[in-house]
Amino acid sequence: MKKWLLCGYLLFTVLSAYAQVSLRASVDKQDLALDDELTLIVQIEGVRGNISTPQLPSLPAFNVYSRAREQSTINGETTLIFRYTMLPRFVGTATIGSVKFSYGNQTYQTEPITVRVYHSGQQRPSASVPATPSDSFQLPTPKAASQSNKNLPPLEASLAEQAYANGNEPFFLVAAVSDRTPYVNESIYLAIRFYYSRAFYDAPYQKPSVSNIFMEDLGSTEGTQRINGTLYRYQEQRYQLTGAAAGKATIGSAVVHYRVGSSPLAALDRLFGGAAISPEKTAESAPFSLYIRALPQDKPSSFYGAVGKEFNISAQISPKNVEAGDAVNLTVTVTGDSNLKSTGELKFPSVEGFKVYPAASESGSATTSNGKLLHYKSFKAVYVPTSSGIYEIPAIAWSYFDPQQGQYKTLSSRPLVLSVSPSSKTDSGFNFAAAAPTGNGIQTLARDISYLKTTEAPEPGTLDLLADFKWLNWVAVALFGVCSLFTLFGRKSLAKKKPFLTAKSRLKQATHSEVIADVLADYLLQRFSIATGSLQLQNITAALQRKGVRPATAESFTELWQRLDAARFAPAELGEQSTANLSAQALAIINLMEDETK
Amino acid sequence: MKHIAWAFLLLGLLSCLPAQAQDSLRKAEDAYRQGRYSAALTEYENLLRTSPNDPFVYYNIGNCYFKMGSKGLAAANYYRAFKLNPRDNDIRHNLSLALAAGGEKFVPSGVPEALHKAFYGLSQRELTGLTFLMFWICCAIGCIWLLTRHFKYLWLFTCLCALLTGCWYWARAQQDNQSLAVVALPTAEIRSGPGTNFPASAGIAQGHLVTIEDQRDSWYEVIVKSQGIKGWIEQSAVEKI
Numbered sequence: 001m002k003k004w005l006l007c008g009y010l011l012f013t014v015l016s017a018y019a020q021v022s023l024r025a026s027v028d029k030q031d032l033a034l035d036d037e038l039t040l041i042v043q044i045e046g047v048r049g050n051i052s053t054p055q056l057p058s059l060p061a062f063n064v065y066s067r068a069r070e071q072s073t074i075n076g077e078t079t080l081i082f083r084y085t086m087l088p089r090f091v092g093t094a095t096i097g098s099v100k101f102s103y104g105n106q107t108y109q110t111e112p113i114t115v116r117v118y119h120s121g122q123q124r125p126s127a128s129v130p131a132t133p134s135d136s137f138q139l140p141t142p143k144a145a146s147q148s149n150k151n152l153p154p155l156e157a158s159l160a161e162q163a164y165a166n167g168n169e170p171f172f173l174v175a176a177v178s179d180r181t182p183y184v185n186e187s188i189y190l191a192i193r194f195y196y197s198r199a200f201y202d203a204p205y206q207k208p209s210v211s212n213i214f215m216e217d218l219g220s221t222e223g224t225q226r227i228n229g230t231l232y233r234y235q236e237q238r239y240q241l242t243g244a245a246a247g248k249a250t251i252g253s254a255v256v257h258y259r260v261g262s263s264p265l266a267a268l269d270r271l272f273g274g275a276a277i278s279p280e281k282t283a284e285s286a287p288f289s290l291y292i293r294a295l296p297q298d299k300p301s302s303f304y305g306a307v308g309k310e311f312n313i314s315a316q317i318s319p320k321n322v323e324a325g326d327a328v329n330l331t332v333t334v335t336g337d338s339n340l341k342s343t344g345e346l347k348f349p350s351v352e353g354f355k356v357y358p359a360a361s362e363s364g365s366a367t368t369s370n371g372k373l374l375h376y377k378s379f380k381a382v383y384v385p386t387s388s389g390i391y392e393i394p395a396i397a398w399s400y401f402d403p404q405q406g407q408y409k410t411l412s413s414r415p416l417v418l419s420v421s422p423s424s425k426t427d428s429g430f431n432f433a434a435a436a437p438t439g440n441g442i443q444t445l446a447r448d449i450s451y452l453k454t455t456e457a458p459e460p461g462t463l464d465l466l467a468d469f470k471w472l473n474w475v476a477v478a479l480f481g482v483c484s485l486f487t488l489f490g491r492k493s494l495a496k497k498k499p500f501l502t503a504k505s506r507l508k509q510a511t512h513s514e515v516i517a518d519v520l521a522d523y524l525l526q527r528f529s530i531a532t533g534s535l536q537l538q539n540i541t542a543a544l545q546r547k548g549v550r551p552a553t554a555e556s557f558t559e560l561w562q563r564l565d566a567a568r569f570a571p572a573e574l575g576e577q578s579t580a581n582l583s584a585q586a587l588a589i590i591n592l593m594e595d596e597t598k
Numbered sequence: 599m600k601h602i603a604w605a606f607l608l609l610g611l612l613s614c615l616p617a618q619a620q621d622s623l624r625k626a627e628d629a630y631r632q633g634r635y636s637a638a639l640t641e642y643e644n645l646l647r648t649s650p651n652d653p654f655v656y657y658n659i660g661n662c663y664f665k666m667g668s669k670g671l672a673a674a675n676y677y678r679a680f681k682l683n684p685r686d687n688d689i690r691h692n693l694s695l696a697l698a699a700g701g702e703k704f705v706p707s708g709v710p711e712a713l714h715k716a717f718y719g720l721s722q723r724e725l726t727g728l729t730f731l732m733f734w735i736c737c738a739i740g741c742i743w744l745l746t747r748h749f750k751y752l753w754l755f756t757c758l759c760a761l762l763t764g765c766w767y768w769a770r771a772q773q774d775n776q777s778l779a780v781v782a783l784p785t786a787e788i789r790s791g792p793g794t795n796f797p798a799s800a801g802i803a804q805g806h807l808v809t810i811e812d813q814r815d816s817w818y819e820v821i822v823k824s825q826g827i828k829g830w831i832e833q834s835a836v837e838k839i
């Protein structure tokens with residue numbers, strides 16, 4: 001009995017808890033300008049335990065950029081308030097569909113809310129304007145469209161214009177870009193919308209082919225639009241385009257193949273006259289081309305190729321206090337509205353006392369709370385301090401090109417301060433604190449380096465200066481070579497000439513025939529190694545001829561020798577004049593001998 | 599008159615240069631004494647620009663690095679000072695200490711200190727000058743002997759002296775021409791190939807002396823003679839002497 005009562009109590013408690021759950025949705029204003037914010041407040045009361053997030057309806061007419069959650073629990077019952085801050089995208093009446101919330105196998109939903117969006121410069125419309133009952137936002141009629149489109153962003157205006165031009169077709173495809181003359185590396189948007197006013201079966205989509213441009217898928221959305229009084233639904237596919245190089249870029253046709261009618265498996269439908277599947281039809285968007293503009297030439301050195309208008313740079317180091325030799329990670333992050341993947345690698349500054357190891361960068365994109373696509377690129381480097389001290393890593397510059405202003409702009413990170421303490425790692429092989437008694441009453445407590453040199457180094461010595469006279473080596477070698485050559489060849493020649501020169505000198509001074517005879521005898525002995533004392537005249541003459549003296553000269557020598565012999569034995573017959581003649585004759589014969597025996 | 603004025607101006611400027619150097623030395627010493635080693639180092643490095651061959655400036659830079667805890671860089675700078683002025687006892691002492699901090703010995707085991715001092719008694723330039731001088735004397739006396747056949751034994755003696763000096767010069771050149779480097783980072787890794795994809799075979803502390811054998815991109819092939827290790831180390835991890 002008790003068990004039944006307990007079960008009944010629990011069931012009652014749970015049911016009563018579920019019965020108290022309430023879901024409410026409201027907006028902070030019913031009418032707002034195009035640049036106003038709208039806050040959608042979703043309140044859930046009376047829930048317990050694990051609670052899921054409420055499911056928002058599709059909001060094609062708004063960009064949701066902020067979400068906030070408040071929670072309070074009293075007596076175990078939780079009240080949740082979700083605030084969604086949104087920006088309207090189009091002028092007209094927009095409906096926020098039912099917000100759904102699942103709890104305890106039950107789904108709760110709110111009533112749709114309708115708001116009116118008017119142009120920023122317009123007066124707030126009167127409250128008597130009736131709201132459109134459908135869950136669509138309504139664009140102005142075609143006549144008013146051209147005027148209203150002026151206030152739309154270029155991409156939406158172009159899409160709307162094309163939609164009105166095709167408004168009589170039940171299926172059509174339109175494509176537009178946000179800018180037809182972007183700069184190289186500037187990000188622009190391509191939107192392709194498939195409009196349909198009737199049901200269709202199976203519509204595969206084929207994206208357009210592009211040239212000289214990079215295309216990145218941004219996802220798809222759905223929506224409705226009333227054109228010429230007909231309600232169309234559409235599926236929109238968005239891309240981000242980035243021009244690769246200056247010049248023409250083309251965007252081909254996007255294609256949707258569709259069939260009208262119900263599923264071929266719906267046999268009953270066909271049996272009872274239901275719509276049959278039509279042949280495959282094709283909807284194509286018009287191809288078009290863009291002109292990619294080159295960037296101006298005056299690029300700053302810190303420009304790495306980024307083009308856009310909203311960039312931020314930040315830098316941080318980790319850790320901020322290190323020991324010498326430890327690695328410090330420096331991360332520089334650049335965020336912005338343009339694609340940063342294709343931009344160049346940042347050049348990290350070199351810092352005195354640091355070794356720098358740049359690492360690979362990371363890039364990507366993320367959607368912010370307001371639905372915007374935010375691109376980022378993180379550059380990383382490892383700085384290793386080699387010595388202790390307080391260091392400053394200087395500001396890092398990063399430039400981009402602003403296409404709206406047509407000029408380069410430079411961002412700079414803040415300088416970072418890093419404290420480096422001496423390394424505490426143990427060095428091997430030496431202990432400074434080692435105390436060693438030396439045995440003579442002095443104890444070594446520690447060893448340290450010698451003090452500074454407080455003067456300049458002494459001037460280099462003589463030996464040091466001599467090292468500059470390398471050319472003197474060649475002079476010494478040349479001098480030694482000359483002496484050697486002289487010793488080898490000059491000395492022999494000099495020895496050969498010496499008897500002649502001696503004889504010549506003595507003959508000039510000779511005053512007696514005996515002296516002349518002695519000179520000749522000495523000359524023959526020294527020059528030809530002929531000893532005249534031990535040979536007869538015929539033998540001397542023959543020996544001279546063997547040494548190369550011509551017979552005529554040898555004959556002249558014989559005559560001279562005989563005259564000298566005669567003079568020796570009869571000196572009175574010779575006068576002073578004759579002695580001079582004999583001397584001249586002897587000199588002439590010696591000259592001839594020298595010439596003939598060279 | 600204008601020329602004289604210019605000459606006086608030039609003389610004035612030249613006379614200012616030593617005064618500026620003295621001023622920088624004083625500033626650096628003050629910073630060193632106050633423990634501001636980084637500031638002292640900056641001053642000495644500025645001085646090095648004007649006196650690139652001053653061994654005392656290298657010595658003082660080594661002292662600053664030593665006090666800042668970078669014993670590898672200290673050893674590298676002491677070594678530079680030692681090459682320029684090997685007879686200075688302070689330089690020898692500090693180099694010994696800096697190398698000892700990395701487990702290296704300045705005087706190799708088994709070599710008497712006196713022999714080591716004698717072998718490094720002259721700087722490379724002084725030894726070059728001495729070798730030149732001996733060669734010139736040898737040639738001059740040789741010429742006299744060739745021409746006069748006198749002083750034969752004196753010439754033979756000078757030839758012997760020149761030959762010994764030449765041998766000394768050659769032996770020193772073998773030592774000095776080695777591409778030496780000191781490990782500058784507190785720890786570095788020696789790998790089996792020139793890249794981080796090769797496994798590290800040894801860790802080496804700062805202050806170790808290595809001989810560079812080869813180079814590939816940003817890697818040196820080194821031999822750590824004291825440990826008998828050969829491998830590849832990143833250029834940024836060592837300071838070339």
